[in-house]
Amino acid sequence: MEIIREDEAVLPVVSREVQYSFSVYEALRITGGHVVHLDDHLHRLAVSCHDIGLVHPFSARDIEESLERLIAADSIKDATARIFIVGGPSPLFFITYADLLTYPDSYYSDGVKATLYHGERFMPEAKTSNLLMQYIALEEAKRQGAFEALLVDRHGFVLEGTRSNFYGIRGNAVYTAPDDKVLNGITRISVLKAASELGFRIIYEPPRFDELLSYESVFISATSMAAMPLSHIDGTPMRKERWEEVLDMMRLVRKWE
């Protein structure tokens, strides 16, 4: 492994694996020079590789050491880092970083808007570069002034966002998709743990897109946002009764980092 300039981190256009998006990634949060939930991210990276049959020679220890060297070399305090591995006969491995992705307080106090997009991910449990649907859905959401697009499957279930997991609160339960239908967010693990700690049962049934108002609040989670309440979905105002509890989860998730 070597440290190179960012503009030298490039992919060959003629690589078949680049052309076919045969690659996996992880997005990590670095705060105060500490990588949040690194072991979980490395584990999920291995799961992604396994699921799509991507074999590479970079051990978890190699990746961890490379990340440590990069943090030390650039004196990184707070950042969003990205581990990226391209498969094939000559696998490629990169770690890049950018400013820590944060959101204004108003996103939490006022909630954010989401849109619905009808479409199903291929191999939802693997975090791969096969992200065209997510790109298109999110661009469409942004055009409509929304922050996230939620993906609705053929049965009408809202499974997850383009870059987040999705939840509904009703009574003493948090509803969310089963593990094998969505990307198993590292923050999702923390959110569900926080929900349990706050006295919620976890029910692995995703909300339906036509029953969203039966939930007393709906919210999303991701590494960059922890837990964030949704104020509107496709223009319809969502209920806010349980919003304080969403923010309690957010605070617990951040505390555990």
Added chain:
Amino acid sequence: MEIIREDEAVLPVVSREVQYSFSVYEALRITGGHVVHLDDHLHRLAVSCHDIGLVHPFSARDIEESLERLIAADSIKDATARIFIVGGPSPLFFITYADLLTYPDSYYSDGVKATLYHGERFMPEAKTSNLLMQYIALEEAKRQGAFEALLVDRHGFVLEGTRSNFYGIRGNAVYTAPDDKVLNGITRISVLKAASELGFRIIYEPPRFDELLSYESVFISATSMAAMPLSHIDGTPMRKERWEEVLDMMRLVRKWE
């Protein structure tokens, strides 16, 4: 546009559009310095861009001129060329080329083997880099000693191959998927024209995976292969009664280049 060395044709790892596979491409056949069906490829490229909302400043004339300059500069006679455009705020445009993709005569005289893969493409009409399913399906086919993997939709219809279109012959008709369910192969247009010329009716109903033996022959088509008969699917020998007519179509398609 400028002519650069192939190893300088690279994509930045930190580009969001590279990360999300927000890109389109065309694979072209160059024989004797002549680009086969260039206008059709440029038209389909525009359709792909339109379908996924990819806006770029490269006109059809720009692309054609770049291709002509590349052919002249490297005195290209026979080759497979690839046009590749990445979208986003700073679109990227590349043309690369490699040896002309050809197959041994035995592939036509003996047919080739295919496997079945149950999965549906996102936006089948657009030729994008969102190809992970195709990559995985084809790798699995190769492991089983097959040449192509055929994609079967949720209803059991065999729509197309990972890099080919798919057809069945029964009586005086050629059966294939409707245009809006598959990639509209440039060679598919020629194949269907050849089939008409040979007296076949075209019926836009794809063969079902569990009724393949009701077809008197099945075959695939692509730019590199024209029309190629299938000898086995998932290990089951296919019928060969109409094989000569498949080869007649192949010869017509090549003649029209």
